[in-house]
Amino acid sequence: MIKCLLIDDEPLALQLLESHVSQTEGVEVLKTFTNPIEALQEVETLKPDLIFSDIQMPELNGVQFSKIIGNKYPIIFTTAYEQYAVEGFELDVIDYLLKPIALQRFQKAVDKFKNRSKSAAADAPAADYIFVKSEYKTLKINLSDIHYIKGMADYVTIVTADKKVHTLENLKHYQATLPASSFMRVHKSYIIAMDKIEFIERNRAVILGDYIPVSDTYKKDFFDRVNN
Template identity: 75%
Template sequence: MIRCVLIDDEPLALELLEAHVSKTDAVQLLKSFTNPIEALQQLEQLQPDVIFSDIQMPELTGVQFSKIVGNKYPLIFTTAYDQYALEGYELDIVDYLLKPISLERFQKAIGKLTARTTAETLVIKSTTPDYIFVKSEYKTLKVNLADIHYIKGMADYVTLVLKDQKIHTLENLKHYEKILPSSQFMRVHKSYIIAMDKIEFIERNRAVILGDYIPVSDTYKKAFFDRVNG
């Protein structure tokens, strides 16, 4: 499931994109925004797989937005003016949609995103080791990914929970969300990342690992159960 965020200062343009999302089975709408600054403030919490952004907006242009976000989130530009196309591609935008956007063109853009993501995943799989290094006190420990059951974020440190060991480190949870392969690990709460294959059972909105009940918050609930249910 591709989770998206929509940004456009024109309500009618947003409604059209929302309609296209509802007609595309592979896409889930996380949230729509008419103000790109508000969107920026919520991206870390939402963690979208792609952002559809208009280019001409009074608070912040799509190009400015793209430069702030960088390569962290794939971006698809939407605009009524085709003169921005070249600049969009120079910014490594996934696609450029000219308004009014048809359902067919919207779905073609999703196809481009899927192809690009698949290619990047293959590269990552071929280059990503099956271990990480963790700084803990005065040591740097090699930790096999297969040994990590879950990671808990505290106020001042993070704990990696292994079967027979707990490792404390000053790295934040966001660091591990970024470096751990999403095929194996998933963030389910502002304070927890879990290894999906280590789940023993699920009870209501809690995943049980090593007998510990780990909450799945509302922010991550749908994505979590979509993945659990296939």
């Protein structure tokens, strides 16, 4: 869900933006402001994913606001004045919406933000560790240390060479989080690190001397990967 701030000194303009947000999937309003200075004071606390800001406002205009916050928070400008477009794009804003803003044009701007976010995520290096909540601690575990993960009824156990960490997360979480290039689900109760397999005996992968079953659901994908 994209959480956004709406900044405009005209209440009717804010109402229109709120209406557009309510009709756009995956977007919600975090907070609205008619005073950009108040928005500036709260932006670090609210940490929005995206900001829609008018440009021509008293005390602090949208361009000045954008320069103060820098590139930390993506901005889409909304304004009734075309002459600000060039300056807006020089600030590397996501888009520039000219009032009155049509719903379709608003949603196109949101799509531009989504596409830019996807590109940035694809370019970012993957972390080589995870943080795991276990009892009263949050533990950092290097991915290279994980041998396998076992799912139980109410918790999962992350197994390394020297310890077992219990957490209330579920296997689906780790299946989505761990890199598929290194880890694979082989059973409803197991995710394994492929490079930690010692040997395979029939439909079982042996890791740390433990025999881990490969169920029929995952057997074909598992052996295709092993054989290739």
